[in-house]
Amino acid sequence: MTTTLDDITSTVTGIAAAEIGVQAAEMAADTDLRGVEGVDSVKVLRMIAKIERQYDVELEDEDVFGVSTVADVAAVVAKALGERA
Amino acid sequence: MSVQVPWSVLPDYRCFGCSPHNDHGLRLTFAPHPDGLQARFTLDRGFESYPGVVHGGLVGVICDETMGNLIVLDRHQPAFTTSMRTRFVTPLLVGRDYRCVASLRPDGGELFHACAEVLDADDVVCATASAVYQAFSLDQVRHQLTLGDDEVALLDQAITANLSPNGARS
Structure with missing residues (x-):
């Protein structure tokens, strides 16, 4: 089974929304995570930890600290999954 | 319900993570968890890094300890951490309650892949x-362990016959 970028984006959106405390429908791929009210570096890290667990991947800190949007996170996950394949 | 680790058959085992006989250790105890194995812990200032903060290296020790004991309890094989x-x-803050939950990827072979989470109250x-x-087998590492033949036999028996994390005798 192939995991598409759209699938990853959808999953990342759900995890991010749950961590931030908003509805997934309120978020889009281009939502700037650090621009959302109440989001700090700890919430972003916690989100990353959950995503790593979900996909059983280890994301590089250089990538993690460079992300801004949901799409950025999805791209980093896709890259990690691609490297593992 | 706590789970007895196989090493506990050795009256004088000193594991920094889980022995009750090591005055300087973490003295972790374990309990079954639906995902695998759980250790609850609260650390005092003896394990401090920055004032009031638990030393980060010990968080790694606790995760490693919980994952490693899950392997020996679930797969009945001792294992060394390779990465x-x-x-x-x-x-993590000194004096606060935390728990570590470890789980194992359902794969076989010589290598085991485990993960762990530390959660607050x-x-x-x-x-x-x-x-x-x-x-590894105990025979493979006999030259590195300070154990007598009788202790190796005792430990070998405990590892192969111990209870699984959910309490079932396998």
């Missing part, structure tokens, strides 16, 4: 870890 990665989300994730372990 481990820890993600620190928030500092509100079930918020504070740290995660993933690690790879290589199984």
Whole structure:
């Protein structure tokens, strides 16, 4: 089974929304995570930890600290999954 | 319900992580968890890094200890850690209650892949870890262990006959 970028984006959106405390429908791929009210570096890290667990991947800190949007996170996950394949 | 680790058959085992006989250790105890194995812990200032903050290296020790004991309890094989990665989300605080939950990837072979989460009293994730372990037999590492023949036999029996993490005798 192939995991598409759209699938990853959808999953990342759900995890991010749950961590931030908003509805997934309120978020889009281009939502700037650090621009959302109440989001700090700890919430972003916690989100990353959950995503790593979900996909059983280890994301590089250089990538993690460079992300801004949901799409950025999805791209980093896709890259990690691609490297593992 | 706590789970007895196989090493406990050795009256004088001193594991820094889980022995009750090591005055300087963490004295972790374990309980079954639906995902694998759980250790609850509260650390005092003897394990401090920055004032009021638990030393980060010990978070790794606790994850490693919980994952390693899950392997020996679930797969009945002792294993050495070959690599481990820890993600620190928030500092753990001295005097606060935490729990570490370890689980195993359902694969076989010589290498075991495990992961662990440290959660606070509100079930918020504070740290995660993933690690790879290589199984070994006691015979393979006899030259590195300070154990007598009788102790090796005792430990071997405990490892192969011990209870699984969910309490079932396998």
